[in-house]
Amino acid sequence: MKTLKIPEATIIRLSMYSRYLSQVEERGVQMISSGEIAEGVGVSPAHVRKDLAYFGEFGTRGVGYNVDELQHHILNILRLNREWRVVIVGAGHLGSALAMYRGFQERGFHLVGIFDSDPAKIGQTYDDITVQPIDELDRTVKEKQVGIGIITVPATVAQEVADILVSAGVDALLNFAPCVLNLPPRIELRNVDLSVNLEVLTFNLGSRGKL
Amino acid sequence: MKTLKIPEATIIRLSMYSRYLSQVEERGVQMISSGEIAEGVGVSPAHVRKDLAYFGEFGTRGVGYNVDELQHHILNILRLNREWRVVIVGAGHLGSALAMYRGFQERGFHLVGIFDSDPAKIGQTYDDITVQPIDELDRTVKEKQVGIGIITVPATVAQEVADILVSAGVDALLNFAPCVLNLPPRIELRNVDLSVNLEVLTFNLGSRGKL
């Protein structure tokens, strides 16, 4: 078993291929080539083949890839062949939007709780989930064996929330608060900044002379 | 004037430095070293200096960087030294959450309109913004000289919306719909997928053996 280091960009592209294959599947297409996938997601055919080659041989030379099979393989690679239980901490604008966001469910992420410390928010319902007090976070994570915590609280309390999630037993955190979290190395962490995307755009506009 | 190609990762880090400097400014700190910035945002000191070196010499050897000056320079580089007018198209869960999200305002992005085709959503208000019908999108973009459009409609209508925004004159698009948009090359585009962050986490958990 080779232990090649996989570039993160490869994982992100695999996620894109998988999403594109879902669309293709719906149209009833059976076989697809690396060139078609590449065009569908906006990368090069070599990229598609190289990315897949990290994980095995999924195609047939001269023929292409079976859409269903390839989709199955990619979902396996991404570990989306199971349900992941997640909680959201912070029922503000962003947290509640994520709670209602369908995109997570579609990919196998199941929201089992949303938490806030604000009494005004506790008890509010989003779809079939009710906002619970932070006090109940630890117990819920343990009882429902939550693997992933999504942090949408202000930066000032993000570390505190992260500590609760970690001690309760989550394996991974998705942090939307603009701060650096201090975590034990066993925890997988990703920081997301929504505004940075706009800033890359403005920089690019600027360097093209479009003030 | 050298026309070095700037890595996108550099821009993203500059955005992080800038956010960190905001915090530092509030604490009243005057001078800061590349090492301190690096620790604050979780990168290497060499990275900080290299990233800044693309754009000029902002520090003093043996001393460090003046916090306010450096912040000013970075905001200039990112073109955040002005107000950017944006519209959101799609007043669903994600669109309305982004409409209320404070993080954009803080960085100089000013929301001047939110649009939807659903009569049930038209007229709803978020903070001081009212959801308008799509029919009014073209006129609003032109009148208010909107530079950036944020697309939060379903993938099926994203291209249609993008076309309206482009013909009305926006320079850049931030697309949250999971699809490939076909745009004239003058348009700056960034695609954002919220779910992909979770998928990178699950992949990483998997490759560490934590199923």
Added chain:
DNA sequence: TAGATTGTTAATCGATTAACAATC
């Protein structure tokens, strides 16, 4: 001057791309 920290170079590392042999 001695100590500190920048700006910059050169070496390393990793990712992308092009090309082609393998093979359906």
Added chain:
DNA sequence: TAGATTGTTAATCGATTAACAATC
């Protein structure tokens, strides 16, 4: 067999890192 497309290699390209001369 001829045509097509994969899997893989090798070449290119770009980004990160370490190290140090410049200089406050």
